[in-house]
Amino acid sequence: MVDSFGRHINYMRISITDRCNLRCRYCMPEEGVKDLGHGIILSLEDIARLTRVAAQVGIRKVRLTGGEPLVRKNITGLIKDIAAIPEIDDIAMTTNGILFPAMAGELKEAGLKRVNISMDTLNEERFAYITRRGGLSSVRQAIFKALELDMHPVKINVVVIRGFNDDEINNFARLAYDYPLHIRFIEYMPVGDLLFWEPERMMSSEEIRNVLQNEYELIPEKTVEGNGPARYYQLTGGKGSLGFISPMSHQFCAECNRIRLTADGKLRGCLYEKQEVDLKEALKRGATDDELRELFLQAIKSKPARHNMNSGWGQLNTRKMYQIGG
8 A cells, every 4th residue: 555655554563552561761650551441442353353454455564562562461362363364474573571481482383473672771770770660681581582483583672862871882782793683773752741751862873873883893784674764784793783763863754664553443654643543433333344444544645744753742642652552
């Protein structure tokens, strides 16, 4: 499916829950989030049905997100249902990794192909601070379990925050040098009107590269399997790669190929726009697959040309990122 600006939309991110077992300071309030209840969030059967409809309009790749997707019961059943859709050729997940080691085998057997694991620091004390919970050892275990199961490529998402973890940039690069890992440095961005966000904490991808180039030779790499906006570099002599996601300093909207389905059944063309199509309400009134397909087409056609992230989150959204999907 091609949107109004000529972009081929073939990728859907599905938030299956807004719940999380961590309380990261730049994302979740310390007290967590109010339980929406089973009547509000999409059932797993509804998610599978909507994915089948999405496949009819050109969606070929799916990523399960949250909150933390692994806190949702019977996620393996959902993955099996999605894997059974002939048109879907890639099922991936973004996770904080805490629950992943114990579930990894059954997730892969169900049809999960790839995993992105969020880890903003390699330091135990800092990890406990930023997440308000801890559990770094479980995240490390998750990374090597994914490698063991050949969930290629295994990507590590690192939000770089000036004054917090910017002195660990080369330590993360060393992981990509020593192991076949793809470390993705993400510019810190406003994902909610939470107190932790401060513009001066944002470190641009160019600044991050400058730090790395003092220690490593970076060679531009055309692509690493996946669907995101990262620009990748090989490390001379290394086993993995480094990627840079630059939502604040570089507009990558012209290459955007995604739509987002929220846990409560809203379809969004852009993370940073208020506009949503209410699929949950359509399901409640008994919409046919043809009617749902038209709603998908509506969301794709209304996808904006670009985000306005630098205007700040509060001006554009009443919902936080954990309510939309990471």
